[in-house]
Amino acid sequence: MKLGKWTLLAAIFGGLYITEASAQQPYAVQPVGFHQAVACDCGEPACGCETTACEPACGCEDPACGCETVSCDPACGCEDLAACDSGCDSACDAPGGCGGSCCLGDCDLGDPCTLFGEHDNFSVGGWLQLGYHTKANGLFNTRPDELQLQQAWLFAEKTLDTSDGFDFGGRIDYLYGTDGQNTQAFGSDPRGWDNDWDNGGDYGSAMPQLYGEVGYGDLSIKAGHFYTIIGWEVVPATGNFFYSHAYTFNNSEPFTHTGALATYNASEDVTVWGGYSLGWDSGFDDNGDAFLGGASLGLTDDVTLIYAAVGGRFGEARFNGVEKGYMHSIVADVAVTDSLQYIFQSDLLDTEDVAGDPARQTFGINQYLIKTLSDCWGVGGRFEWWNTETAGNDSDVYALTMGLNYRPHANVVIRPEIRWDWDDDQVAGLEDGEEQTTFGIDSIVTF
Known part of the structure; x- marks a missing residue:
């Protein structure tokens, strides 16, 4: 790993680029619903x-x-x-x-409008995401300099309610757009499930979730095709603060699993996961054998630490017909104040091919700082260092992203951002070689 002294400092402190003055998963944060916090201290x-x-x-x-x-x-x-x-x-x-x-902070959004609403823990909804960006880097945003439909999303869900004992539920998601091909079950060989639902160019359909769930008290088990518990960023646009994605999310983490996952809420501060999956990013076929699990610990009222890992045989589609190894993500979520959130994430991936030779070896550090200004406005920064060692290539990539979230309506969020990427070894797929500057903006309309 080649990491200069100034870049190491940037990796550690880059998330603090935004200060107080300048400024759902199931997701770790809900950027489309800001909480207004007004300080009042008459002690001076x-x-x-x-x-x-x-x-x-x-x-x-x-x-x-x-x-x-x-x-x-x-x-x-x-x-x-x-x-x-x-x-x-x-x-x-x-x-x-x-x-x-x-x-x-004067912002009264009211309640969002829904087409179907929620009835007895059953809900149907979705969203549309339109985006535009000036440069491509191979991280989901694949069509630069054109307006694209990235996510046309529909879901139906029955959530669990185990307050009176046993309950059952489930969920199905359907996605169409330029994010569709990135979310398909491309990890198996031959590639199955939704992997051939393409529609020319970069557009395609995907069914990233289809599972049933049962629960009793503090224990629940889901079985089927579902999102991973690895990492902090997620595929659904409504679950991320930024329009663009991190290198770690796209290159080092699974998106989906097929199998079974148990969740046990041991206390208000402790949640434990454990289960089995058929590899990662695969459909309902025998593609792998892997353990999936982890824990979430509320260390204090303001600090939550999350460890999630997957280990075993990941898939058959790459690296001489098999990839096996270990991957984990450690996330620290810190409420610095009522309106300032800091997230530190570290990911490690180490796999080998069928012959036992190294396949992928990556390590990344992501830092996020998100300031809530009001129910309508939020500002954030993300700094990432991602190191990869694949087929003898050792490369360090860095990315700094600054963005806004603006909600003119309870159902609408607009996310402009500016992003700087630089690569020491020109292996990250940047359009301008070693470095590039990208402007991006998208809008999400929920229903």
């Missing part, structure tokens, strides 16, 4: 708690407004949080400039 004398001397220009004309509703802003002395929460009619729009991020 500057807040005027001792005198409750509020300035009329700030909208606090009643001296009795006091510590419960007043938080001070250096721009004018105080602001009426009640007025801000009710729509910024007085305090936030005052000539004194009081309000700051409070006015940005």
Whole structure:
């Protein structure tokens, strides 16, 4: 691994590129539903708690407004949080400039609209994702400089409710778009299930989930075709903050498994997984034999540590007819504040072919920092270092992504981003060779 001193520091601290000032799985984060957090701390004398001397220009004309509703802003002395929460009619729009991020936080999205809704734990829905990006890097976004339908998604699900004992459920997902071919069961040989559902070029269909589930109390078991528990990013666009994907997600992690997986909620802070799969990224055929499992530990109220691993025979489609080995992902999810989330992820993959020769050896570190500004606005940064050793090639790839999430409506999220990729050895498929800059934007409409 070739890693310079400055890039090592960047890998460790790159996720802290965004600061407070500048700023679902089943998924680890729900970027389409931001939580508004307004700070109010009247513990400092500057807040005027001792005198409750509020300035009329700030909208606090009643001296009795006091510590419960007043938080001070250096721009004018105080602001009426009640007025801000009710729509910024007085305090936030005052000539004194009081309000700051409070006015940005004025966002009443209401409840999202649904075509079918939810009835007795049964729901049907989906979304459309349209995207555009200027450069390709082989990571899902495959058609640069053109508007593309990336995900036209439909699902039907019955969720488990074991509060009264035994229950059953299941889920089916269907996907069409340029993300379809990336999500098919391409790991088997001959390739089966949904792998031949292509529609010319990069478009295609996929059925990434089809499973049944039973549960009793704190234990549940799903059997069928389902998403992996590995990693932090996911295939569904609604489960990621960023429009683009990380190298680790695309090159070092499985997307789906076929088999059975048990989930046991040992306590409010501990969840354990364990099961068996027919390799990874394969359909309902005998393609592999692998253990899939892990655990989620709530270390504190603000820190969650997740370990997930898969080991065994992965598939028959590559590397002289078989790939076997071990892969794990370790994710630390930290709530720095009520509105600031930091995620650190480390992935390790080590496999060999049928002859016992190295097939894939990769290691990656991903860091994410996501700042919630309001229900409508969020800003985030992602920094990745990905190392790969395949067929004698040792390469280090780096990527820095800065992005926004904007929700003009409860059913709509718009995600513009700018991304910088650079590769020491020109093996990552970058259009400009060693480095490139990419602008991307997409919109997701849920129903």
